[in-house]
Amino acid sequence: MAQREIAKAAKKHDIQIRLFHGKGGSIDRGGGASHRALRAQPHASAGGRIRITEQGEIVSLKYSHPFIAERNLEQLTTAVIASQCLPLPRTGAALRRWEGVMTRLAADSMSEYRSLVYETPEFLEYLLQATPIDLIADLRIGSRPARRASGNDIGQLRAIPWVLAWTQSRHLISAWYGIGTALEKEIESSPRGLENLIEMHRNWPYFRQLVDNAEVSLAKADLGIARAYAELVESKEVRDKIFSRIESEYERSVSAVLAITGHAELLAEQPTLEESLHRRNPHVDPLHFLQIRFLEEWRSLDEGERPEELRRLLASTVNGIAFGMKSSG
Secondary structure (H helix, E strand, O other): HHHHHHHHHHHHHOOOOEEEEEEEHHHHHOOOHHHHHHHHHOOOOHOOEOOOOEEEHHHHHHHOOHHHHHHHHHHHHHHHHHHHOOOOOOOOOHHHHHHHHHHHHHHHHHHHHHHHHOOOOOHHHHHHHHHHHHHHHHHHHOOOOOOOOOOOOHHHOOOOHHHHHHHOOOOOHHHHOHHHHHHHHOOOOOHHHHHHHHHHHOHHHHHHHHHHHHHHHHHHHHHHHHHHHHHOOEEEEEEHHHHHHHHHHHHHHHHHHHHOOOOOOOOOOOOOHHHHHHHHHHHHHHHHHHHHHHHOOOOOOOOOOOOHHHHHHHHHHHHHHHHOOOOOO
């Protein structure tokens, strides 16, 4: 909606604008299918102008090989051209109604997310022990420190280590947590709640892309492995309280997404990605258990006593999991 209003104002006053889109590698940092994302946001490239920045390792992944680089540039270019040349769907009043639903979904999902992350006192303890966030900070992965300021305040944690920590531990909550509560509340709000969401998914590219991204993130999460990381939490009370809440939200999210898409299982319409995950997981899963095993040893030692061999081993698990998950942060 903001992009649309900016584009309308610019057109009214005969001003050329170019929106700057920052794309991370992971969905929770703006990644995902570039072509479909731009087609779902027809005002993102107002006047056929757009500026995009790609996260460091994604530049290599997408553009280091000429054939792959050409394909990625082709997808971006055709999306911009299509948004300028192809007519927008004539949704009219339906679009205004859908935007009202989307506003409610955004508020409800944000409320649930903040309730867990910022309003649950035990969450910080869970984050520090059930994810390798301390290891990530120690390895100094990235061009900047993990935190903007010293201390354990979650608000000071930068986005890259935050996303990387949840990806490494296969929770991936930064990509999907809250959507289940929001969708379930909307479905139960009226007899036609689910029917309205199905209609939105079928006819509104923006909502379809949002649900599809959530579906991908839910498929990449693995609560079996996440539970193994949760066992690193010393307090059983904290572990059970936080993990059970994450598990419940995961089940709500999967149930709601499948109800809206009409699929029997996640990624039913993305067989290539499903097959990729199926082939990839057996090679990535052992790295998680190696990381858990040696992360316990690493944490049991004082900083000055940690041998370089152990640091290198853990760094290798971080790199291997990130490469296997096709996502760092």
